[in-house]
Amino acid sequence: MMRNILVLLAFLISNAQAQENTKDPIIFLAPHYNFHIPSWDLAKQYGMFSSIGLEGLRINSSNLVYGIGVDFIAGGTIKDTNLLSHLEDERGYIITEDGKVAEILLYQRGYNLQLKGGYFKALSTPSSGLLALGGIGFTQYKTKIVVRDDNVPALNSEHIKMYDHLTNGLNTSGFLGYLHINEKNRFHFYAGIEMHRAFTYNRRSYNYSSNGAEKQLRNDFSTSLKIGWIIPISKRSTTEYYYY
Template sequence: MKLINGIRAGAMLLLLCWSARGIAQEYGEFDINRGNGVLYHISYGGHSPGGDLGRRFGNHFSVGTGLEWITDRGNWLLGAEMNYFFGNQVAENPLSALITDQGFIIGNDRTFADIQLRMRGFYAGAHVGKLIPLGPRNPRSGLRVTVSAGLLQHKIRIQDDPLRFVPQLDDEYKKGYDRLTNGLAFTEFVGYQILSTNKRINFFAGLELTQGFTMSRRSFDFDTRTQDTASRLDFNVGLRVGWVLPFYVGERASEEIYY
C-alpha cells in the first residue's frame, strides 16, 4: 500500500512539475515583452516626392531615430521622431543665372568650377498610434498605425568645388540660392511591427506618407530677384524599416520564473 501511495504521490508531483513547467514557459515567454515600455528605434527610408516637392527634388532617402512609450493595456503608442532626408536628384536649378553658354560656372581662377546640387531636409514631430495584434501567440506583434504632426524642412545644398572658389557662392550668398523651405506637416505610417517574446527580434516596416504645408523662408532669391511668397503643398511617399530596442517596465516585465 505504501508503495502504491508513493507511486501516486510521485505521479502527482511529476504532473504538477510538468504543469508548472508549461505555465512557466507560456507566461514567462509572454511576459518578457509585456508591461509598459520605452521603445527606441533607428530607421531607414526610401521616398518618392510629389506636389511642389516633386517639382524641386527627385527620389531620395532618409535616416531616422525616435523614442516612444507603449502602454501595457491596449498597446497605445506615444512618442517623438526625427528623420533626416538626403538625395542627389535636384530638378530645380537656382544657379542658372551663373551658368555660361557652355553650361559651366566660372571660378575665381577663370576656369570651370564643379558645383553640385543636393537635396537636404528633415522632419521632426510627435506621434500617437496603436499596435494591433494579429494573432494570440504574441500580443506585441501586428499592425502598427501612427499619425504624426511636426515640422518639415528642406533646401538645396550647394556643394562647392574644393579646388576652385566661386565668389557668388560664398557661404552668406548661398542663402540667396538654397530655397530654404519649411512648415507644418503631417505624417502617417501603416505597417507591421514585431516585438518578440524573447526580445531578440524587434523591428517594423511599412508605408509612410507625409503632407507638408510649407513656404519659402528666404527674404530674397538672387536668381529670380524676387521674394517667393507662394504657399506650397509638399507630398512624400516612402517605405521605412526600423530596428527597435525595447525597455519594459512594471511588475510583470521584471518577474522571472525559474523551473
C-alpha cells in the first residue's frame, strides 16, 4: 500500500513539474522573408515587392507574445513610367554630360520598424501551434534612382529628391500563422499571412510630378506571404536544451 502511494506521489510530482515546464517562456530570433502584394495608394506607385527582416519574440507563461521586428523593403516595379520623361530627348533617352546615353535604374526601397504583441495557442506540442501577432511602428520608403557613373546634372544628389517620393509614417500590421519548433531535428519555422496598413505622408517639399508638395494622407496597404526560420534562445521542454 505504501509503495503504491509513493509511486502515485512520484507520478503526481513528475506530472506537475512537466506541466510547469510547459509554461516556460519561448524566446527566439526569426529571420524572415515576405512577398507583398500592394493595394490602395501603395499600388498606385509600386508593383509586387519583397522584404527581408528579423524579429525577436518572447512567449511568456500565459502564452502572450511580445517583441520587436525590423524589415527592409526591396522592389523593382515602379508604376510611374513618366517619372523622368521630361529629361528625355526626342528619341526617349536621357543624355549624360559626355553626350552618351545615361544608364538609369529605378527601385523601391524602404524599411519597417515595429513593436509586436499577440497570442500563441499551443497545438501538437507546447512549442508548436497558432501564432497571432499585431504590430505598430514606423515605415519609410522611396523610389531609389541610380544613375550609373553619376554624370547627369539634372539628377544630382539634390535634384533627385524631386523625384524619389520619400514617404513615411505610422505602420500597423497583423499576422496569423503557424509556429513549429521540433525538439528532435531542430527544424524550426513559422509561416502565415501578414497584412500591413500604413498612414503616411510624402515628406518632400517639392515633387516634380505634382509641381509642389503632396500634403494629403496616404493609405498604404499590402498583403504578404511570410515565412521565417526560428533560432531558439530558450523553449518549452521537460529537459535541458542547448543552442548554438
